[in-house]
Amino acid sequence: MADIKMTNLNKAYGAVHILKDVNLDISSGEFIVFVGPSGCGKSTLLRSICGLESITSGTLEIDKAVVNEVPPSKRGIAMVFQSYALYPHMSVFENIGFALENQGLPRAEIKQKVEKVAEMLQLTPYLARLPKALSGGQRQRVAIGRAIVRGAKVFLFDEPLSNLDAALRVQTRMEIARLKRSMPNTTMIYVTHDQVEAMTLADRIVVLQAGKVEQVGSPMELYDTPSNVFVAGFIGSPKMNFVTGGVAAKHKCHTLGVRPEHFHLDGKKGEIRGKVEYAEILGADSFLYVSTNTGVMTVREEGKTKFKPGDTVFVTPQAKNTHRFGEDGMRLH
Ligand SMILES: Nc1ncnc2c1ncn2[C@@H]1O[C@H](COP(=O)(O)OP(=O)(O)OP(=O)(O)O)[C@@H](O)[C@H]1O
Ligand SMILES: [Mg+2]
Known part of the structure; x- marks a missing residue:
């Protein structure tokens, strides 16, 4: 003991x-x-x-x-x-x-x-x-x-x-x-x-x-x-995505954290518009790197993604699974 x-x-x-x-x-x-x-x-x-x-x-x-x-x-x-x-x-x-x-x-x-x-x-x-x-x-x-x-x-x-x-x-x-x-x-x-x-x-x-x-x-x-x-950024791989500016303000925080598996991805509409830069298709899941106005977002999709580099996509944080942080970097409850 x-x-x-x-x-x-x-x-x-x-x-x-x-x-x-x-x-x-x-x-x-x-x-x-x-x-x-x-x-x-x-x-x-x-x-x-x-x-x-x-x-x-x-x-x-x-x-x-x-x-x-x-x-x-x-x-x-x-x-x-x-x-x-x-x-x-x-x-x-x-x-x-x-x-x-x-x-x-x-x-x-x-x-x-x-x-x-x-x-x-x-x-x-x-x-x-x-x-x-x-x-x-x-x-x-x-x-x-x-x-x-x-x-x-x-x-x-x-x-x-x-x-x-x-x-x-x-x-x-x-x-x-x-x-x-x-x-x-x-x-x-x-x-x-x-x-x-x-x-x-x-x-x-x-x-x-x-x-x-x-x-x-x-x-x-x-x-x-x-x-x-x-x-938030240290635990989890690939890393959590962080969004600041207008999108974060809409979620009433300074920094909005979204894990790659907690984005909804759509080809036509959604909260943040971006372009697929790169897609890693691993079989069981795929990771898409989407460049947006607030930086490159990593998005995980189940199975083999239909999107390819160059495609315009929209990513939307799943409201229930977001992490909100204040200006001092601390979690908001
Ligand atoms: N004998 C020493 N004299 C002065 N500084 C030291 C000494 N030993 C370690 N340090 C410093 O202490 C800090 C912490 O070192 P430590 O080896 O504990 O890091 P660590 O977290 O184990 O890193 P790593 O993941 O690279 O192994 C480092 O900046 C290192 O340069
Ligand atoms: Mg060490």
């Missing part, structure tokens, strides 16, 4: 202020995903939690005890990085069991623990192999196995799948979801750039921008009711 609480947590490197008053409450067993643009401080926050970085001000508590000064090895946290740094001359078995061997555990107990973890991660057939004879996904699982075997109560993952190709990512993502289910009391914090990973793995997503928490919520809360323009 491990609850994690951050209170006004700040991190600066000299005069450079990286994390700004981060307040976060993470419950034992939650799967939390950090997302945000490159350089916003996701890795710095992970490293502060596990103790690889010191905190400049504020407090970090694990299970109600302040751990600001507790060394990394005493925090009960395991970190899995993007590059999995396995020992190249050791077999999978030895890589996973290394920490246990260091602790001086009896051989039989090491064997039992390593075999159990290998089974959990579907690594049993590879226990005798060296890392160089494994695929990227298998290597990443060995790295995860090393963390599990140490019995950590908190797992931190910093973009663990970003080195894998698309198919392996999907497979390893499913394995991480399964791993989470098999360890319901283990708290996991996961950093990713991948929208699908964030939406499918997270109990709650934390959106960061320039070292500040913009919003915390379940994937669907963030998707359906983003609290500001930044979160």
Whole structure:
């Protein structure tokens, strides 16, 4: 069990202020995903939690005890990085069991623990192999196995799948979801750039921008009711469309946000006139890029679209599914 609480947590490197008053409450067993643009401080926050970085001000508590000064090895946290740094001359078995061997555990107990973890991660057939004879996904699982075997109560993952190709990512993502289910009391914090990973793995997503928490919520809360323009534009792929000016004024807001699937498209009439610049026909759905007076709008259509580049079209926001924001960028209710 491990609850994690951050209170006004700040991190600066000299005069450079990286994390700004981060307040976060993470419950034992939650799967939390950090997302945000490159350089916003996701890795710095992970490293502060596990103790690889010191905190400049504020407090970090694990299970109600302040751990600001507790060394990394005493925090009960395991970190899995993007590059999995396995020992190249050791077999999978030895890589996973290394920490246990260091602790001086009896051989039989090491064997039992390593075999159990290998089974959990579907690594049993590879226990005798060296890392160089494994695929990227298998290597990443060995790295995860090393963390599990140490019995950590908190797992931190910093973009663990970003080195894998698309198919392996999907497979390893499913394995991480399964791993989470098999360890319901283990708290996991996961950093990713991948929208699908964030939406499918997270109990709650934390959106960061320039070292500040913009919003915390379940994937669907963030998707359906983003609290500001930044979160609205960040969550969802392709991105939400934003309209300002006359059309937004008609909807009584400064900025009107419309997701690509929430436009109605018509060849004859509608609210915003435009021209199809480009059409991506993917089979199950199509994405049209429509240039209008207020910029290029991305529109999703089910199936294969009948429109082609050069066609004049009209796009109309579905009234029930629009997002309205004020001049300050905050959601209007
Ligand atoms: N040791 C350091 N000294 C000074 N600045 C640093 C140091 N480490 C990181 N930074 C700065 O802190 C900011 C946050 O970096 P961080 O690595 O946390 O970003 P990130 O959100 O993980 O980005 P990415 O998505 O690219 O991995 C960046 O502007 C980075 O340049
Ligand atoms: Mg990073």
